[in-house]
Amino acid sequence: MQTYLILRRGAFRDADHLAETAIRSRRVGDEEMPTDVRWIRSYVLREPDGALGTACVYQASSPEAIREHARRVGMRADEVLPIDGTVVIRPDPREGEA
Numbered sequence: 001m002q003t004y005l006i007l008r009r010g011a012f013r014d015a016d017h018l019a020e021t022a023i024r025s026r027r028v029g030d031e032e033m034p035t036d037v038r039w040i041r042s043y044v045l046r047e048p049d050g051a052l053g054t055a056c057v058y059q060a061s062s063p064e065a066i067r068e069h070a071r072r073v074g075m076r077a078d079e080v081l082p083i084d085g086t087v088v089i090r091p092d093p094r095e096g097e098a
Contacts, residue, residue, distance in 0.1 A: 001038065001059040004066055007079040010051040018044065018052050025073045032072065036065040057083070 012018040022042075029037045038059040045053040060066045063080045070077040 001061055003040075003083040004058050004060055004063065005079075005081045005083055006056040006058060006066060006070075006077050007053070007081070008056065008076050009045075009053045009078050010047045010049065011054065011076050011078075012052040014052065018054070021073065021075050025069070025075070028069060028072045033065065033069055036061045037069045 012021065026039060029039050040057040040059060042054045042056040045055060047053050058066055058069075060069075063082075066080050067077050
């Protein structure tokens, strides 16, 4: 599987909408597409208009599998970008740390 970054700009009205979508996303990936899509993590972005977007890291069999997963969940996949490598300088900070 290839690792991808998926951008979803302004896709969520608020935190509740994001949480509901995340539940569907995990279920679809784990139950309907377990050999094609694996959600790794997401970073939540506050857009200038107040909506929430995400930058998500997935592993998938293809960009088409990611788009099919998004379609089944009912969410967008604005950009699907292959990740060629990872450079980790520090681990992700914990909530509330800066």
